[in-house]
Amino acid sequence: MVDKSQQWKAWIYLAPAIVLMLVFTVWPIFNTIMMAFKEGYNPMYELNPEFDGWTFGLQNFIDLFAHASAFTNALVNTLLLCVLTVPISTMLALLIAVALHSIKPLQKLLQTIFFLPYVTNSIAIGMVFSVMFNIVGDVGSPDANYGVINQIFGTMINWMNLGSTKVANYAVMVIYIVWNALPFKILVLLGGLQGVNKQYYDAAKVDGTSKTRVFWRITVPLVSPMIVYVLITGFIGGFKEYSSIVGIFGEDMGATGQQAHENMNTMVGVIYDALPSGQYGKASAAALVLFVIILIVTLINLKISKKSTHY
């Protein structure tokens, strides 16, 4: 059915999308890769008469990994947050999904409640979590307001204020990120469970298989494609963690008094922070490192999943 009129008509319909993509998608791919390898390139220097141009090289990447740099700190933060939050949230989401799937009364109501955090603003709710952990008043003084979390558990932990430990900062972030990640994972996993053929469970019942065994031998293998899916999207989302940190800690990306090489900033945060000052080379190099990490993790995930996915 290829006729001449369809040829040019199709290109006209596609023209707006193609033009915009050339400017804002295709050109950036080439340009960002190029800028990552330009040494000493800074558009601000171009105004400087002593500016002596740039050369191709790996200096931007070397600078990223310099001793105690903001980037290495951010890399460690991002990796740690990923490794901590993705397994916890996936396991918890699976438990909740299985529990939801096994009940009849209240199922719809509970399902709605568990989906609620999805339709929220991660910065706004981050600020709520921040308020829940924040100490108002002098840290260490018994007259200060230690926040509702400390109140509930009867503790006086300095979670995120001046002088707080990195472990406490991480705890706050992990709690918030897991809370935020649950709804999407529950939705996908519950969808997977509802699609499982009931006959498998009936067969197991006749054979007298225990519940734990049914869970590991039937439920997990049959929803394994969904588990792999939430793991991959979880890791990709985890490597791009940014606005949750802004929500909790504000634009300083860490507790008061923390330096750039010791705060809670993430890779994406380092990239964005470099832009207003025109450090495009550094930002581009960081973005390429992020891209490669995401690519490797996704490939590993797919490789493992091919082996363990049961159909």
Add this chain to the structure above:
Amino acid sequence: MEEKKIDQQVAPQVVEDIDSTIALGTTSLVDKTMDESAVMSERKIEKVKQRQRVAKIVGKIGVYVFLIAMALIVLFPFYWMIISSLKTKDEYYLTQPTFWPTQGLDFANYAQAFKVGNLGVTFANTVYVGIVSTALSLVITVLSAFALARLEFKGKNLLFAGMLATMMIPGELFTITNYKTVVDLGWTNTFTVLIVPFLVSVFYIYLLRQNFMQIPDELYYAAKVDGTSDLKYLWKVMIPIAMPSLISITILKMMGAWNSYVWPRLVASDDVHALITYKLRTTQWDTDPMYVDYPVQMAAVTLVSIPLFMVFIFLRKYIMKGVARSGIKG
């Protein structure tokens, strides 16, 4: 496959015993022979059955306790947000946080938040950017999806594959060059800069193309025979059929404008063009710059969250559909 495996593992068993093992949730397999179970007295069976029922009820209660506890944890931040927004400043600063405002509800916090954060202008900005970018984005998406689903042209598959391939690349990689582009173009602190760079979404084109492909070819040929133009066919037949997808896209796009923080912060951070989420995080919410007025801050957070709750209540169905297929965070 699975069924067979299970069969072999637990085949030599007696029905009653099996029942008890399921209900009690034990992993041990009962090694009773046919003879033994035959002499099992009726009272014994009755006893086992009762134990099963008790175990089943206990199990169900356990499941409900777990789910309700988790649901309370999920809901608590929302409760705390609203409660904090209604406390007086004095009550908020008490050493022991109160779980219910004891000094009366202070609705003045909301008026204060509106004034300090200049929220009227910011709300209007956000809605304007949301509506314009959604409308333009829908036009571009529909036309592209139509061409890719319905029309035949050279290089179609290559073009589509190329578009899909860009989805693998993290957005930050684009943002860096786009930031430079819009700065060079002098677009900073305009509404254009908040709208134009994000008009094309390959994912939405993909989603809609899948929808369009399901419409049988015969309908198109019949319309052609009747002399219907392509655009009329698109408008009268394809768009109504794909309406649920278009609604999902509209909601996600509007929520995108509402929740966007990174890009507005980089390129349009002046008071005239500020969008709501950026404003929310960067405003101090107090007349004294040394302090944060937390009840007012929480009032602002609540104001930003209310429209999202409304979307959640009335349009949940569409979001869940869109989300389940996309895995993108709105």
